[in-house]
Amino acid sequence: MADAPTLRVENLKTYFFTRAGVVKAVDDVSFTVERGRILGLVGESGSGKTVTGFSILGLVDPPGRIVGGRILFKGVDLLGLPPEAMRSYRGARIAMIFQDPMMTLNPVLRIETQMIEAVLAHEAVDRETARQRARDALGQVGIPSPDERLRAYPHQFSGGMRQRVAIAIALINRPDLIIADEPTTALDVTIQGQILYEVQKLCRERDTALIWITHDLAVVAGLADTVCVMYAGKIVERGPVDAVLTRPLHPYTIGLIGSVPSRNRRGKPLQQIPGMAPSLIDLGPGCAFRNRCPRADAACGGEIAPIAPEEGREVRCIHTTPADAA
Amino acid sequence: MSLGFDPARESPADAAPPRRPPPLIALTHVSRNFVQPRGLADRLAGLFSGAPAELRVRAVADVSFHVEEGEVVGLVGESGCGKSTLGRIVAGLLPPSAGRVFFRGEDVSALRESRRREVALAVQMIFQDPAASLNPRMRVSEIIGEAPRVHGLVPRSEIPAYVDEMLRRVGLDPAMKRRYPHQFSGGQRQRIGIARALAVRPQFLVCDEAVASLDVSIQAQILNLFMRLREELKLTYLFISHDLGVVEHLSDRVLVMYLGRIVEEARTEELFARPNHPYTQALLKEVPRIEAGRRLYRGIGGEIPSPLNPPSGCHFHPRCPWAMPVCRVEAPPLIEIAPGHRSACHLNTTPATV
Ligand SMILES: Nc1ncnc2c1ncn2[C@@H]1O[C@H](COP(=O)(O)OP(=O)(O)OP(=O)(O)O)[C@@H](O)[C@H]1O
Ligand SMILES: Nc1ncnc2c1ncn2[C@@H]1O[C@H](COP(=O)(O)OP(=O)(O)OP(=O)(O)O)[C@@H](O)[C@H]1O
Ligand code: SF4
Ligand SMILES: [Mg+2]
Ligand SMILES: [Mg+2]
Numbered sequence: 001m002a003d004a005p006t007l008r009v010e011n012l013k014t015y016f017f018t019r020a021g022v023v024k025a026v027d028d029v030s031f032t033v034e035r036g037r038i039l040g041l042v043g044e045s046g047s048g049k050t051v052t053g054f055s056i057l058g059l060v061d062p063p064g065r066i067v068g069g070r071i072l073f074k075g076v077d078l079l080g081l082p083p084e085a086m087r088s089y090r091g092a093r094i095a096m097i098f099q100d101p102m103m104t105l106n107p108v109l110r111i112e113t114q115m116i117e118a119v120l121a122h123e124a125v126d127r128e129t130a131r132q133r134a135r136d137a138l139g140q141v142g143i144p145s146p147d148e149r150l151r152a153y154p155h156q157f158s159g160g161m162r163q164r165v166a167i168a169i170a171l172i173n174r175p176d177l178i179i180a181d182e183p184t185t186a187l188d189v190t191i192q193g194q195i196l197y198e199v200q201k202l203c204r205e206r207d208t209a210l211i212w213i214t215h216d217l218a219v220v221a222g223l224a225d226t227v228c229v230m231y232a233g234k235i236v237e238r239g240p241v242d243a244v245l246t247r248p249l250h251p252y253t254i255g256l257i258g259s260v261p262s263r264n265r266r267g268k269p270l271q272q273i274p275g276m277a278p279s280l281i282d283l284g285p286g287c288a289f290r291n292r293c294p295r296a297d298a299a300c301g302g303e304i305a306p307i308a309p310e311e312g313r314e315v316r317c318i319h320t321t322p323a324d325a326a
Numbered sequence: 327m328s329l330g331f332d333p334a335r336e337s338p339a340d341a342a343p344p345r346r347p348p349p350l351i352a353l354t355h356v357s358r359n360f361v362q363p364r365g366l367a368d369r370l371a372g373l374f375s376g377a378p379a380e381l382r383v384r385a386v387a388d389v390s391f392h393v394e395e396g397e398v399v400g401l402v403g404e405s406g407c408g409k410s411t412l413g414r415i416v417a418g419l420l421p422p423s424a425g426r427v428f429f430r431g432e433d434v435s436a437l438r439e440s441r442r443r444e445v446a447l448a449v450q451m452i453f454q455d456p457a458a459s460l461n462p463r464m465r466v467s468e469i470i471g472e473a474p475r476v477h478g479l480v481p482r483s484e485i486p487a488y489v490d491e492m493l494r495r496v497g498l499d500p501a502m503k504r505r506y507p508h509q510f511s512g513g514q515r516q517r518i519g520i521a522r523a524l525a526v527r528p529q530f531l532v533c534d535e536a537v538a539s540l541d542v543s544i545q546a547q548i549l550n551l552f553m554r555l556r557e558e559l560k561l562t563y564l565f566i567s568h569d570l571g572v573v574e575h576l577s578d579r580v581l582v583m584y585l586g587r588i589v590e591e592a593r594t595e596e597l598f599a600r601p602n603h604p605y606t607q608a609l610l611k612e613v614p615r616i617e618a619g620r621r622l623y624r625g626i627g628g629e630i631p632s633p634l635n636p637p638s639g640c641h642f643h644p645r646c647p648w649a650m651p652v653c654r655v656e657a658p659p660l661i662e663i664a665p666g667h668r669s670a671c672h673l674n675t676t677p678a679t680v
Contacts, residue, residue, distance in 0.1 A: 047511075182539055
């Protein structure tokens, strides 16, 4: 299927079956990422962004389980693949940059060994070529003295340097899809700019599709084409980045954008969304945001289906008109 | 003369009692090196190329500063410039290779055991890497409740309620307290680290990228909590962050580091309004804003200097648009250029010849 999108996720449900109850970490999530496109995935801490990424890569461990939906990678349903086939997709065609870089890095191996292995696992080149690729990849993510640094162990790197090595490993095989989970949280703006530059180049030149999970709305604004906002296991708002960030419709998105420090007076308390995210255990029907929402009424306790208020946008809220905002 | 507190001169032992209480934390000429021994193959290669047998990183180089009680001091700088190393030294988790650290005027390397334990409890750190700093085999209730129980800060019978209260403060549902760290999301783990540090009622908190993996709404909640604790308890902070928006919002004063050195220090409004050092100027120019919309990112031009082999003179000279001949040769001293504003740049003493 040549014109199938790189990734289409349909009604994905990933639950954790814990003794305390069923944690609905991802609950009916759907989105599409076309070739060469960048999807920004933002949302509440604990809303299911990482678990969505893990589900795509087949990395959800018990007691977690994908209980519903389809994950189509270039038209192939990944959920139907045998484990060996999935393994050969991982790293080579689909790569993930983990929120915790030590999920990628082995603490007892030199950076060099790990990066060379990453190349050799998916490509038959000689060791010296692989080493050269590793060296160049470190340079791409802004690590100076790559030759010396290749010989180091992860603990000898700073937090941001470890994060950059994990990024370099994900980019090294030029996969078709990269899921980047908070990849630049610990990076200063200069290095972050360098990495976003490499990433944009990859998307442009090699048609790589990208899911960029982040809480940094400025990065989403600068990088992504579309954005999905997650809250309590569901996508509550989706649309073109500039539309969503300049004219958010869902009350959660509105609250989120209002909390950005630069929108608040220096030294004054920051605007925050009142209340606490609900426990994802046995969440009933109704909007999960309703106990924190200034617009909530009795109707919000019923089933909320996504609506499309404008071309290309979708919101899971029944009070999004200007009258509701008043 | 530096404005920084100099305990060598103001030592309570041999001088008249100082009018002001000593700062909560003071560092004088602190450095920290790391040595990475070369492998055998590298050493053999080095025999011919003349490379040294070990690689030396000067993560922190001759740093002096102080933090007054109740102050929030921001620490910013490029990834790998030594912020976490400095933070760990301040928190007493890593001994400096040279220089001294003072807590309320006392040299922490010379404390008696009982006092040392008190200081260790009073100074807490929130780690950049929450996953690695939480014991994977302990339940959250133990992670947060252990230290208050062991140190008798809270009566044993009140520990469960105390843990619940700590969790609520960082926006976590106490119903989750029987879980293990791996059962949480990244940002939830980070908040467990924050709750653990706050649970021992510290006087000084080193926050190392403490809110980096939180969405902005929860981040706002945590930052508001920090500011409230500061007002109520005079809690004092060294706030390490790459997020200049957060640093600007929260800090009274900001330190800017570049390759192990402090290159600029000023009150926050002053620093953001009148950055003096060319590195600070470059840094502030890049602050991303949502309003900017979609953009084409550009790579870093030229070589990024390496802490393994820092450039001579001013470490910033290879990237500095104003670099002069003297910058390649001589390290500029950190001097006061306005009251409370220090900067290490030759432009302040040698006018540029443009
Ligand atoms: N092993 C597990 N057992 C039970 N619950 C889990 C487990 N792993 C994750 N969860 C829960 O699933 C939910 C979604 O987690 P996820 O890591 O996807 O959040 P996230 O959106 O990535 O958050 P963050 O921004 O904080 O990283 C969280 O509420 C988390 O507590
Ligand atoms: N245990 C160690 N052994 C060897 N080198 C180390 C060690 N810890 C840190 N370093 C080196 O010291 C320098 C400073 O590291 P540090 O972690 O302090 O940086 P940082 O400013 O916190 O960076 P980041 O913003 O990426 O977290 C880096 O070059 C790093 O490689
Ligand atoms: S000392 Fe020279 S090189 Fe360094 S910042 Fe100032 S002008 Fe630039
Ligand atoms: Mg996550
Ligand atoms: Mg660090």
